[in-house]
Amino acid sequence: MRRIDHPGPVAVERYVAVSGAAVPIRFVLEPGLAVDEAVAAGMREAGCIGGFVEFRGGRCEPFRYVMPAASSDPRYVAWYSETFEPDGLVDVTRACAIVGVREGKAFLHCHGIWDTIKGQRMGHMLAPLSRVAEPIDVTGIGFRDATFEAMPDPETNFTLFEPVRHAGAGSPKAGAPVLLAKVRPNQDISFAIEEICSQHGIASAHIYGIGSLNGVRFVDGARVDSHATEVLIRTGHFASLDGQTSARLTLDVVDMDGVISSGEIVRGDNPVCVTFELVVEALGN
Known part of the structure; x- marks a missing residue:
């Protein structure tokens, strides 16, 4: 291998x-909010501190994402591409996000497929830089006593999500x-x-x-x-x-x-x- x-x-x-302790969750991402803010609001309403959510359709504008790329820095085996900034509305065909905490705030790690004016694309959504344009239904599994916490990872030199029980x-x-x-x-x-x-x-x-x-x-x-x-x-x-x-x-x-x-x-x-x-x-x- x-x-x-x-x-x-x-x-x-x-x-x-x-x-x-997990619960099924379903909520609507409100227009005008950044995607991470909208998801964080829905998680709070459900009483959850972490989990998984899935988008099956939805529109965002502006929308920002990156793709995997080679790294020129020997501290990393891979890195991210330049930031892509499609013009106009972007239709999210399918996306999945792990919801956790980074530096004390709600944080999303999100991969998905979306339709842009230049065709279908896939990558890593930059949720703080992408804004909900129309109400988006999301579903998933939320946790009230556990979450993913972003921590330095010595092996890869990245800051990565680690599953943790809530104190x-x-x-x-x-x-x-x-x-x-x-x-x-x-x-x-x-x-x-x-x-x-x-x-x-x-x-x-x-x-x-x-x-x-x-x-x-x-x-x-x-x-x-x-x-x-x-x-x-x-x-x-x-x-x-x-x-x-x-x-x-x-x-x-x-x-x-x-x-x-x-x-x-x-x-x-x-x-x-x-x-x-x-x-x-x-x-x-």
């Missing part, structure tokens, strides 16, 4: 997962567990999900999240060779049957040239590049 060497010391733990929070409420998780570089994303679920006694689950992979291999034989990509999980499922575990992920991917690819990926041949953030929703456990 492909491997990428980051400049910092390799962390012993290759993934981190914490349980939380003073008690045990998660009884019921099927829901996990916030992070997978570190060079771990196959499917195998990591299988290990996380197995260690937490989860037999089946929906998987949500975004991250970066070092190239992508699809089950139909298609491939992405870019060493840095931006990825969102379009559909994700985990199942354990008769001692056999399997994670099936269908992804949307953009490479460093802006080429968008989609499809189900191969288990065992899709290593994380920088980080991958997940919400795991157990089913009927």
Whole structure:
């Protein structure tokens, strides 16, 4: 499997997962607000401090985003492109965001696909610089006692989301567990999900999240060779049957040239590049 060497010391733990008391959430992003402000308002109204939200349609103006890019700085194995600033209204076809905290404030890590006047594009939305133009419905999973917190990551030299239990929070409420998780570089994303679920006694689950992979291999034989990509999980499922575990992920991917690819990926041949953030929703456990 492909491997990428980051400049910092390799962390012993290759993934981190914490349980939380989760609730389904649905709210409307109000026009006139920056996307991060609008999402933060909806999360506060739901009484949640972190989680995952999904956009299925919506319009923004202005809209700003970046794509993955090579790094000229030896402190990083990859970086971001220039900021793209499409003219006019941008239609968000599909986007997923991990919601957490950075420097004490609500913060979004958001990947998505959008339609611009120059065609369909994909990348990393700059939520503070993108403004809601029309009401946008979002859905997701919110946590009242856990969140993702942005922390310096010595291995990659990035500031990355880390799942954490909220200070003073008690045990998660009884019921099927829901996990916030992070997978570190060079771990196959499917195998990591299988290990996380197995260690937490989860037999089946929906998987949500975004991250970066070092190239992508699809089950139909298609491939992405870019060493840095931006990825969102379009559909994700985990199942354990008769001692056999399997994670099936269908992804949307953009490479460093802006080429968008989609499809189900191969288990065992899709290593994380920088980080991958997940919400795991157990089913009927």
